[in-house]
Amino acid sequence: MVVQRAPQGQLTDDEVDRIFRALADRTRRDIVRRTLVGEVSVSALARSYAMSFAAVQKHVAVLEGAGLVTKLPHGRERLVRGNPEAIVRAQVLLDQFEALWRDRVARLDALLAEDPPPTST
Amino acid sequence: MVVQRAPQGQLTDDEVDRIFRALADRTRRDIVRRTLVGEVSVSALARSYAMSFAAVQKHVAVLEGAGLVTKLPHGRERLVRGNPEAIVRAQVLLDQFEALWRDRVARLDALLAEDPPPTST
DNA sequence: TCGTTGTACAACCATCGGGTTGTACGTTAG
């Protein structure tokens, strides 16, 4: 899968879409957890879930497309390794959302701290 | 939409699915940003995007189902307000992923700090 | 060498998701 990576640490909308989309499935979240702890082959992963090897393969592909996971060849198997940097990228996004809200709160606070406004209370 | 909320601060897999799914669309992310800054009516939101009112209505419904947004009646319109607490819940989830990785790093560090192992270097 | 294992990939199927249009109805403004 050819994945467009953003040039300058900036994430494109498509990339953000892929990251959250990839995390919106419990099997994929589980795969991320397991491969963050240590490298696991695709077949080893497949044995853990009540679905076909091909299905797990697809999940890994989705995660790889989102940059949440990388696959490294090791003999005849592919070791899947979770990518903590992608997690951090997602965290940054949520931090930005939270910052917006904090700004609003700050503005409201500033407003209340002002001299009593001309409008009636 | 009837949404199952978790009993004790714990998020169910379904809830996590909905949160990330809801964030996996740029229009919905934009709605969250705008409604975190201040309350906006559905029709005001609809005017901002190149799609029908009904489409925006659906996006708001998805966000509401994920708990990322609440709708409060105000005369004939519904004001949409972003829910910062839901953002925090998502942040906690990502933090848990990151913690897994930090644990791995910590274990590796501990291993390296040990006495030289009996195996050859 | 040859069977087994691990992977890749295509084809197919059912469901879901994001979009549309159309209809109905409560609320507000003139």
Add this chain to the structure above:
DNA sequence: CTAACGTACAACCCGATGGTTGTACAACGA
């Protein structure tokens, strides 16, 4: 009162997704 506005919801279209099975092939082990 009546027209315009804001919302809700159903029906529909179609592409994406999550699953399946089947085939092909490279790598490993005995």
